[in-house]
């Protein structure tokens with residue numbers, strides 16, 4: 262039997278709401294125990310620095326460059342992650358020596374796989390030194406370097422979760438973060454996956470600009486507004502939605518297209534929120550014809566599962582399939598991505614594949630990630 266590892270995963274997603282932290286026990290195949298999880302929220306000034314780094318990264322041609330504000334943001338990201346780990350261990354009375362590895366995603370500041378460029382800021386070595394725990398980081402780089410999409414990475418973890426669940430297949434696991442992505446699981450083969458389009462990013466940006474709020478709390482504004490169906494149809498005409506998987510997106514990929522096609526800035530706040538929520542639901546539903554079969558079960562995770570207006574619109578568009586929030590099937594919607602990076606770190610240590618031809622478009626299943634030990638010593642992957 263394979264050894265079980267205690268791993269912590271850290272994810273700072275595209276919506277920049279904070280650092281998700283979660284602990285699991287796994288051998289890299291099955292999950293034997295789900296530990297605690299937490300969100301370490303970013304303060305407004307921290308979000309501002311992250312946004313500045315994303316803006317500054319537009320012109321980067323080398324993923325290792327850290328000019329100006331990007332370097333500043335990276336130091337902050339590393340320090341905040343180290344603080345988040347310490348706080349998490351303290352809060353749950355976990356001895357750092359009992360943790361085998363940390364899976365560290367970092368913050369994506371640039372993702373242009375077509376140019377073989379993806380950049381996640383966060384210094385894995387410094388995090389290992391700060392916490393005294395081995396760290397696996399830079400999990401997207403190898404995939405992108407050989408021509409893969411570098412995202413999504415979570416599907417192999419979704420497969421592990423679905424294998425523990427009794428639901429009619431095919432099952433689609435939908436993650437609605439800043440961007441939305443789906444994993445399709447039918448038989449025992451490799452998972453299928455792709456990004457579907459915008460997640461919460463359009464709604465969040467609109468609420469920030471128009472209502473001074475970071476999101477449409479519980480879908481309240483969207484529930485009161487009227488959907489502009491013409492705007493939804495115009496947005497769906499973008500060629501991305503007709504592309505076959507694998508395909509992945511930058512968080513801001515649709516910002517201008519939606520602004521032009523949907524003209525939400527001219528709408529009342531409620532109507533704009535309703536229309537953007539409908540656009541998000543419609544672009545997710547548009548992936549169904551691109552999948553090998555229509556899923557019978559959808560399980561929704563990520564922050565979007567907490568928006569009841571979005572969930573209602575998804576149910577309408579995905580019917581007759583069942584649409585359940587991840588929490589309703591016993592998973593922790595908010596913790597799945599962080600758990601996934603814990604799982605991916607263990608797979609990386611064991612040299613198991615983390616991406617597949619059907620998830621990122623690589624030629625053959627491949628592993629990824631860089632393992633570093635505390636005190637600056639790079640170690641061989643010999644687990």
Ligand SMILES: Nc1ncnc2c1ncn2[C@@H]1O[C@H](COP(=O)(O)OP(=O)(O)OP(=O)(O)O)[C@@H](O)[C@H]1O
Pocket residue numbers: 273274275276277278436437438439440441460461462464465475476477478479480562563564565567568598
């Ligand atoms: N109660 C709520 N009401 C409305 N929206 C919510 C609620 N809770 C979370 N969200 C949405 O979920 C978002 C956060 O989602 P999540 O943490 O899954 O994103 P992420 O992990 O940062 O992104 P990604 O998966 O793209 O990297 C928030 O920005 C918000 O839009």
Ligand SMILES: CC(=O)N[C@H]1[C@@H]2OC[C@@H](O2)[C@@H](O)[C@@H]1O[C@H](C)C(=O)O
Pocket residue numbers: 274275369372379411412413414415416438439440441442456509510598
């Ligand atoms: C490049 C990057 O950071 N992509 C994120 C983003 O946020 C959601 C979607 O776009 C997904 O492709 C990915 O994250 C998840 C965790 C993944 O790789 O599975």
